[in-house]
Amino acid sequence: MTDVTRLTLAEARDALQSKKLSATELTQAHLSAIEKARALNAYIVETPDQALAMAKASDEKLAKGQGGPLEGIPLGIKDLYATKGVHTQSCSHILDGFKPAYESTVTSQLWRDGAVMLGKLNMDEFAMGSSNETSYYGPVASPWLPKGRDGAWARQQLAGDKKGLLVPGGSSGGSAAAVAAHLCLGATASDTGGSIRQPAAFTGTVGIKPTYGRCSRWGMVAFASSLDQAGPIARTVRDCAIMLRSMAGHDPKDATSIDAPVPNYEESLGRSIKGKKIGIPKEYRVEGMSAEIEKLWSDGIAFLKAAGAEIVDISLPHTKTALPAYYIVAPAEASSNLARYDGVRYGLRVPGKDISDMYEKTRRAGFGSEVRRRIMIGTYVLSAGYYDAYYVRAQKIRTLIKRDFELAYAQGIDAILTPATPSAAFGIGEKGSADPVEMYLNDVFTVTVNMAGLPGIAVPAGLSADGLPLGLQLIGRPFDEETLFSIAGVIEEAAGRTVLPQAWW
């Protein structure tokens, strides 16, 4: 075997089980790849000692034939997951030096099943962003290169301010970049408005946001509690299915997690989708949609038709209200969730002349501008006199959006197909500096899914004219991730696995 980092998670698992490969060897290969890829800034913390210790333990288990479903599989962990004794800051300066004394439910389940932690992944600060540029630790460079640029040019940019290189998307930008650059076999991510699906689409990887309540939020640094959901990013649909099975499950420590059995998602791969009804919502055909996105979408429709699915035109009439309503609900919850970062108990503290002064100085220094903006928006929309006009109306809209989907599913629709993003990846420093809404528009196809609490998967389905990956999104019925995996598998096969970039870094 030449480069084991090129294996898919499923291939590596099989090689480990059949003892053709050791976990230590596999982990070591990833650690070396991470070291060489530091300039991409995907990992903000590397945990080689821990990784090798875990790999060693996995090898012992594998030798005895006692390995778990993820035994010896090296993964990257998004920085918002609490990892015991390891840097956990949601890439914010306000959590400066914070190392929790506890492990998030999702990551403990991964370790329970034998996975190996390589390190913590970069992300937008508190998961607020669509390009990974709001991270306190700086932007992540996508392994994909802009058209006409070569490795030599790109290495120069990496050494500088990274301008002109492509964003990996966000907020799970580190996760997507690490997976696409073969710096792990899969990564945990999280999705509040599109933070798994958009970066997956930008990097030619697969990402699924499961149904709200499918994974425990316990130990995930909260952004917007009613929207946040954990999920994986990996290189194939199958790899996502394998990871999600370990990540999902009921947790009595999270009152919003659902007590329902977790299926073996991998088994849904390869299932026939003949006769499945696929809804095509007309409202997602937004004004000014580029020809390449139109083509991507119609290619997707053709793939599914060819596999025997029935294509049905549907209407989700409240779609266009989702983004503005999302930008009320999410900041409102965030403004309250982030109140605990006050300099009193942990993280950053900037001394002040009295308690208010300490609060103000600490939060001013600790939060980046996008986070401050959202705290201010959230505080405003919850204020006396504005609450009914903003928050209450946004909640009503949310109910209507949910009902749109319910009506579609009541018609017998099994899943809904849309583009994942309005465009391919853009350049670092290119968007949102003048008008933050420009950046927010990235989430236009994904936020509806969070607002309705539904599962959504992004799967690569083609390349743009510039040779950059484009993804399609499938939206499912509540807790029917299995159907999404089946259908996504069909698209993946029809479109052909994306050929990820060779290492130029």
Add this chain to the structure above:
Amino acid sequence: MNAAAKPSKLIKGATGDWEIVIGMEIHAQVTSQSKLFSGASTEFGGDPNDHVSLVDAAMPGMLPVINEECIKQAVRTGLGLKAQINLRSTFDRKNYFYPDLPQGYQISQFKSPIVGEGVVIVDVTPTEQITVGVERLHLEQDAGKSLHDQSPTDSFVDLNRSGVALMEIVSKPDMHSADEAKAYVSKLRTILRYLGTCDGNMEQGSLRADVNVSVRRPGEPLGTRCEIKNVNSIRFIGQAIEVEARRQIGIIEDGGKIDQETRLFDPGRGETRSMRSKEEAHDYRYFPDPDLLPLEFDQTFVDDLARGLPELPDEKKARFMRDYGLPAYDAGVLVMERASADFYEEIAKGRDAKAAANWVINELFGRLNKEGLDITASPVSAAQLGAIVDLIGEGTISGKIAKDLFEIVWMERGADPRALVEERGMKQVTDTGAIEAAVDEIIAANPDKVEQAKAKPTMLGWFVGQVMKQTGGKANPQSVNDLLKRKLGI
């Protein structure tokens, strides 16, 4: 609209009569092993930050999970207040920054509380009863405590109380005097203690009151109210209302206006003073807590809890009046504490219930109060006091001797009253021969008094006293009376 005060409740100002209007928010700590949304202990005391979970300290990524026992306690309390139980309620976040509030918000129930309207029947005096409406009862988290006296430069925070479950019981503005307010709190505390849902311990802060006071001319609309925060004794509640009402009347009579504000009662100075200015007025930005689903349960859950409720003070009082023939006042005093009522019943069963009530209320309670003891710490047991009542009833000892006996039993814990009477020769003399001898002796020794008594029969008392003295108080007073009357011919 609340009922108007009786004229006797009005207070005189310089320019005429004023009526006080009082409403109260009582914060009652729920009796439970662990906190409202975490598994940490609710035990009082301990070193600072001994009882703090990751949730209480608001560590990143921590989530609240509701403690079912606290929900049951709130429902039980609602049932005890004859209140509407809401099968669906929601939790909201009340947002503000304070070092003893780790989350930066308090989880409370703002829009849909678990308990709706109810009533409390309050005995203000033995003859005066009022009904105070309960507006709502909701569950919320307590905050921690800031400690400012540990260091000259820094403040410290103790999170032991952070997250402890409180029931906020909001009354309607149905009270019109300090006495009514005090009686309401006292009655509410009695109900909570009966239910076992709050220990009612005001010194430890398990029960605190925010008192809303306003004044108005009789018959006029409600005046502007001030809220006196965190008053922690019934006596202080009374004092705070008195001084606050006087303050408001003074301002209005001087042509001023009352500012709606939060005030603090300073018992040392006997005054209330403003806590925070209007510029610092909080906008709490309430919104539904997205970490908690709406709280829903069915009527069966409520019915099961209702079946498990103990007899409550009002019902117990009615039963005491009916079954034991007690006057309302006696019954009311006996049911104030569940333990006292139980103590009384143990004595009253199969005995003269009225005599038992007198002994419990007058002798036992009197003595306990004097020593500052609780009924559960009474040196005289129900069995012992029952034996004393028996001894009187049988005519074995006189009422006067019984008081001496009570004192001996009090001092010599565990002694058997019946044995004591035997050992110490305290038995009442009912042997008419012995009494007659004493009577004869007194009559023979006092011929002048005999003459006087014949003219003035009230002199009989003097003879009774002499005979009792002669017999060491042990003679049966009835026999003494009868014999004296016969022998003196009156």
